[in-house]
Amino acid sequence: MLDLRQYNCLGEALRSAVDRWPDEICLIEADRDRENARLTYRQFKEAALPLARALQDAGFQNGSRAAIIMTNQSKWLISAYAIFYCGGVLVPLDYKLTADEQLKLLAHSKAEVLVVEYHLWRAIAQAHNFGHLAARLVLVTEAPPKAELHGAKRWEEFRDAREPVFVRRTRADAACIVYSSGTGGRPKGCVLTHENYLEQCVALTSLYPFWPGVRYLSILPTNHAIDFMVGFIGPFVCGATVVHLRTLRPEYIRDAFTRYKITYMTLVPMVLKALEQNLRQRFAGLPAGRRKMLNALIAANRAMTRGRPRLRISRALMGQVHEAFGGELRALFVGGAFTEPGTLQFFYDLGIPVANAYGCTEAGTAITVNDLRPFRADTVGKPLPGAELRIVNPDAEGIGEVHVRSKTVMSHYLDEPEMTAETIVDGWLVTGDLGRLDRTGHLQLFGRKKNMIVTEEGKNIYPEDIEAAFEGLPVKEFCVFAANYLWPARTMVGEQLVIVLHPEQGHALTQETIANLTERNRRLLNYKRVSGYVIWDADFPRTASLKIRRIELAEQIRNKLGREAVVPL
Amino acid sequence: MTTLDKTTDEILQLAAEHFKVPRERLSPSDDFFKKLGINSLQALDLLTRLEQHFRIELPDYELQGVSDFRTLAERIQSRL
Numbered sequence: 001m002l003d004l005r006q007y008n009c010l011g012e013a014l015r016s017a018v019d020r021w022p023d024e025i026c027l028i029e030a031d032r033d034r035e036n037a038r039l040t041y042r043q044f045k046e047a048a049l050p051l052a053r054a055l056q057d058a059g060f061q062n063g064s065r066a067a068i069i070m071t072n073q074s075k076w077l078i079s080a081y082a083i084f085y086c087g088g089v090l091v092p093l094d095y096k097l098t099a100d101e102q103l104k105l106l107a108h109s110k111a112e113v114l115v116v117e118y119h120l121w122r123a124i125a126q127a128h129n130f131g132h133l134a135a136r137l138v139l140v141t142e143a144p145p146k147a148e149l150h151g152a153k154r155w156e157e158f159r160d161a162r163e164p165v166f167v168r169r170t171r172a173d174a175a176c177i178v179y180s181s182g183t184g185g186r187p188k189g190c191v192l193t194h195e196n197y198l199e200q201c202v203a204l205t206s207l208y209p210f211w212p213g214v215r216y217l218s219i220l221p222t223n224h225a226i227d228f229m230v231g232f233i234g235p236f237v238c239g240a241t242v243v244h245l246r247t248l249r250p251e252y253i254r255d256a257f258t259r260y261k262i263t264y265m266t267l268v269p270m271v272l273k274a275l276e277q278n279l280r281q282r283f284a285g286l287p288a289g290r291r292k293m294l295n296a297l298i299a300a301n302r303a304m305t306r307g308r309p310r311l312r313i314s315r316a317l318m319g320q321v322h323e324a325f326g327g328e329l330r331a332l333f334v335g336g337a338f339t340e341p342g343t344l345q346f347f348y349d350l351g352i353p354v355a356n357a358y359g360c361t362e363a364g365t366a367i368t369v370n371d372l373r374p375f376r377a378d379t380v381g382k383p384l385p386g387a388e389l390r391i392v393n394p395d396a397e398g399i400g401e402v403h404v405r406s407k408t409v410m411s412h413y414l415d416e417p418e419m420t421a422e423t424i425v426d427g428w429l430v431t432g433d434l435g436r437l438d439r440t441g442h443l444q445l446f447g448r449k450k451n452m453i454v455t456e457e458g459k460n461i462y463p464e465d466i467e468a469a470f471e472g473l474p475v476k477e478f479c480v481f482a483a484n485y486l487w488p489a490r491t492m493v494g495e496q497l498v499i500v501l502h503p504e505q506g507h508a509l510t511q512e513t514i515a516n517l518t519e520r521n522r523r524l525l526n527y528k529r530v531s532g533y534v535i536w537d538a539d540f541p542r543t544a545s546l547k548i549r550r551i552e553l554a555e556q557i558r559n560k561l562g563r564e565a566v567v568p569l
Numbered sequence: 570m571t572t573l574d575k576t577t578d579e580i581l582q583l584a585a586e587h588f589k590v591p592r593e594r595l596s597p598s599d600d601f602f603k604k605l606g607i608n609s610l611q612a613l614d615l616l617t618r619l620e621q622h623f624r625i626e627l628p629d630y631e632l633q634g635v636s637d638f639r640t641l642a643e644r645i646q647s648r649l
Contacts, residue, residue, distance in 0.1 A: 071630060096633060119630055247629050249613050274610050365600040457609065526609070526636050 001209065001238040004202050009169035009194040011084035012561045013237050018045040018081075021239035024212045027075040030256060031246040037074050041239070044078065047178035051155075052553070053164035058137050062087035062167050065177065066113035067106055067135070068223070069093045069120050073244050076140050076222045077153065077232055086168025088113075091189075092223035095120055097524070099127035108187040109177050110413070111135050115155060120235050121311045125150040126406050171195035177414055178225065180361035181452070182412045185464030189414035191362045199407040200364040201233050203384040207371055208264065208331060210238035210356065216267040217256055218244050222529065224458070229365040237250040250274055257326040262537050266333040268458040269343070274353065276343050277320075280348075283321040302349045307372045314351020321350050331355050334367065336440075336446060336458020337347065338492035341377035348375050354381055358443065362428055363387075364408030368443045379442035384408075390428070391437055398436045399446050445492055449484040451550060453495035455527045463497060466528050469520050474513050477502045477540050479548050480530060485556050496531040500557060502540060509535060518569055532566040573635060576649070580619060585637070587618050590605035595637040 002020065018026070022042035029037040039047065060066065066083045068090065070076045083090050093102055095117070102124060106114065114135040116124065123142045124130060130150075138152035148158075175194045179187060185368040208230075210216070218231035235242050242464055243260045245252060248271065255264065283294060297318040301317045304310060311330060312335075315322045322329065332347065335357040347354045359366035360381035367389070376413035385386045394400035409429045412420040432450030435443050444460035452462045463480035470478055483489075483496045500519070503509050514533075521529050536557060541549040577597045585592040586603045595604060601612065609632070616627055619641075625648045635641050 095630075119628075247613075248610065249617055249629070250610065270610060299613050358599055360584070471612065522636065525634060526600075 001205060001211070004198045004237060007198060008171050008176075008232065009084070009087075009173065010175050010494065011087065011166070011565065012168060013198065014233075015127050015166060017041065017236045018411075019237065021212055024239050025241045026236070027074045028215075028241065028243045028260065029246065030243060030252075030260075030445055030538070032249075033255060036071050036246075039074065039180065044081070048078045048085065048159055049079040050159035051078065051166055052085040053162050054112075054158045055082060055088075055137075056164055057160055060086050060088060060113055060137075062169070063089060064113070065089045065091055065109055065111040067091035067093050067109060067111035067358055068114065069095050069102055069114070069116045069124075070141065070221070071117060071226060071246060071491045072097050072218060072227075073117075073246055076273065079139075079155075080222070080232070081312075082164075082382075084175070085164060085166055087169050088238075091226065092178060092297065094179075094212050095221060095225050098131060099123040101245065103127055103129050103133060104190075105471050106177050107132055107134055107185060109179075109189060109435040112137065114138045115141070115150075117141050118147060119459065121150070121152060122147075123344075129540075131564070135460075137252060141388055157255045163194060164253065169194055171198070172411075177237045178223075178361050181460055181462040181465055185412075186416065186419065188411040188416070188419065191412050191414050192364060192410050196408050196410060197225050197233060197363045199386060200229060200366070201237060203386050204229060204369070205234055205238065205410070206377070206385055207369060208333070210235050210240040212239035212263075214238070214240035214258050214263040215254060216240060216242050217253075217262040218242055219248055219253060219271070220268065220336075220458075222449075224336065225359070225365045226363055228332065228495045230264070230266055230333060235504070245339055250278065254324070257329065259326075261326045261328045263328055263330050265329075266331065266335065268336045268456065269334060269339040270337075270456040270458075271343075272334050272339060273456070276346050276561045283501060287506060303379050305348070309348075309351070309353045309375070311351065318351050322352075325352065333357065337454045338380075340493060344377040345372075348377065358433075360433075362410050362423060363404055363406065363431075364410070364480070367404050367406070367431075369400075372492055376440075376442050379438070379444050381443065382463070382536060384442070389437060389443065391435060391450075394436070399434055400436075400446075401449050402431045402433045402435045403441070405429070429498045432486065446486060446490045447484060448482070451482050451554070453482045454492070455495070456493070457527060459527050461497065461528055466497070466524060466530075469524050469528075470517070471499075474504075475509070476504045477548075479540060479550065479553060480520060481494065481550075481554060481557075483531070483563065485555055485568065498532050500537070500553070502536045521569055530569065532568040534561060534565050534567070536561075573601045573642055573646050577639055579622065580638055580642050580645070581627060582618070583618055584615055584624055587615055595638065598637055601638060601641070602636055607642050625649060628646075 018041040026041040026044045064490040066088050089109045141155040142151040171194050174191045177189045216235050220227040223325045245256050248333045275284045297317050331353045333355050339356050353372050355370050357366040357369040368381040390403050391400040405428050422536045434446045479500045483498045541552040581595045631644050
């Protein structure tokens with residue numbers, strides 16, 4: 001692994017990496033059972049440098065911003081390398097947002113360059129606010145030969161063979177602007193510095209090292225903070241291989257494990273759960289004798305790995321299971337949302353450690369990670385090396401708000417000094433999550449103090465961001481809340497949103513209004529929908545500028561109504 | 570019956586079989602996530618079944634933003 005203490009910016013570290021391991025396989029891109037690309041680090045450099053030079057020819061320079069909107073694939077990394085090489089600031093956007101939302105964040109980030117996949121560009125070009133796109137250069141990948149490009153250039157042809165000029169940045173400079181929310185309300189663009197990423201990479205690889213020959217399976221898009229770190233920066237600075245799979249279908253994920261002999265992989269809880277269900281079904285279908293034998297082997301493995309994982313023993317005991325995962329899997333990483341302890345324990349008992357982590361965009365990638373020594377399914381692990389945690393205003397059980405101080409905490413929210421001052425107080429990041437540190441230093445989570453939910457797909461949903469979908473509803477006023485914010489619950493799974501409706505005075509809520517609400521809800525992406533509504537018969541408390549006082553309203557509702565008042569939609 | 574209606578009907582039939590629900594409970598405008606109680610991974614599973622039936626290939630992104638059978642049928646129809 002490169003000694004990252006010697007580097008000041010991601011561009012510098014990545015440039016050293018491609019020169020250090022020229023003949024190692026750097027990227028493999030698979031689409032179902034086909035292989036689209038296989039590049040060594042030398043070939044990766046040869047693909048990225050002409051793009052960097054063409055960007056520089058087009059005026060892209062030190063501190064310029066470039067956004068990427070792409071699914072999970074190799075061109076994401078090639079583009080990001082070129083952007084960092086030019087000293088640019090990367091704006092990774094979620095390809096699953098709607099075109100309107102993407103345009104809004106593009107405008108907020110002031111990205112001059114946009115790199116985007118053709119099918120996503122097609123949707124952006126059809127959006128009603130397309131005219132507001134301010135990027136002066138758009139590069140579209142994989143466009144069909146005669147496609148209408150709406151002024152964009154083809155990524156594949158945007159090349160200049162001359163040597164680009166490498167631009168060095170300082171550790172304090174912005175590396176990325178990552179949006180944690182704000183597609184509907186005020187955008188929260190987390191400005192993460194080169195130091196944030198370099199420090200995070202050192203901390204994570206000290207626990208889970210990569211080296212040449214390690215193959216990391218990437219199924220999450222690289223805009224996802226975890227994949228950006230453990231599916232790009234981490235493997236690259238260690239000379240490892242990243243295998244991109246351009247589908248999330250379980251049958252191809254299973255196939256990729258065996259075909260590419262995968263060492264590590266990151267999943268969100270939903271995918272991990274699907275793998276668990278599939279295995280449980282297969283175990284249930286075994287003849288009684290074999291099932292009994294399997295249970296005995298699981299019990300033996302559990303006893304022998306109580307203190308720490310012992311891969312050789314587990315692979316010997318549970319040979320068939322490990323073969324199904326390619327035989328070389330060392331650990332699965334899971335993050336983005338809370339994972340149920342039962343699922344983590346299920347895999348650990350099979351000898352497949354799942355390193356669950358806890359973090360937030362504002363803190364870089366991760367704050368705590370399960371170091372597996374010993375494995376603790378009931379916690380989200382210990383703070384990463386270099387991260388300090390404190391529990392603020394703990395109750396009698398020691399549960400309070402989690403604050404973190406670390407070199408990985410973002411610099412600020414883009415153009416939002418007030419919001420930054422509320423979030424980073426005296427150097428401590430206020431997470432809004434409720435937790436407790438146990439005697440061994442492991443963090444346990446018990447819900448949230450903040451008004452938001454996280455889905456099992458790892459999506460953070462802020463109520464303010466979806467309220468626009470209900471504008472025009474024939475009621476006097478409405479407000480969306482996380483149900484667990486209105487009625488605190490000590491859980492981080494199955495979180496839901498509810499809409500509070502205040503009908504016009506003297507008017508009951510009609511069937512038409514409910515139908516209207518249902519239709520608007522249906523038009524939202526499935527994970528952004530509200531699960532029910534609450535009828536509220538008093539005026540919402542508001543500020544002088546007529547903004548809803550959400551904290552006060554939540555308190556009023558909590559004091560008067562219980563969770564049973566929610567009418568499911 | 571138009572070609573799109575026929576495609577929609579076949580999708581409803583296959584979805585009913587795949588998720589073991591009575592065919593008559595499903596209609597073209599239904600939100601399949603809600604009606605079938607499935608998540609996006611299970612919806613991809615249905616997409617695989619539909620690919621086999623219609624002998625086409627649908628990238629995962631074709632399902633993005635789609636939640637009702639009728640729109641799904643339109644996406645499939647455009648590739649037939």
